[in-house]
Amino acid sequence: MRVRNFMEYVVEDAVRKITEKEEGHTFSEKDLADIEALALNSLPPRYIVTEKGEVFSKVDELSIQFQADVTRAVMQALSRVKENPRD
Secondary structure (H helix, E strand, C coil): CCCEEHHHHHHHHHHHHHHHCCCCCCCCHHHHHHHHHHHHHCCCCCEECCHHHHHHHHHHHCCHHHHHHHHHHHHHHHHHHHHCCCC
């Protein structure tokens, strides 16, 4: 198994779910990548190497605070990208 930042999967999923609910706004692939990058830069990384580490990270993902932190980071990034889209 290689080293992976578990937060990339969490943020990617959160961005997909949150942007799908944004009525009247379509995000380009570039916008989505910018939202993910901004959100990831504001969250601590969670590096995993083993399947056991992945299980622990998934359990931690269930915490209310963890979900709130990820949602806040994605919403702030989304707002920033909507205000200043990259052409």
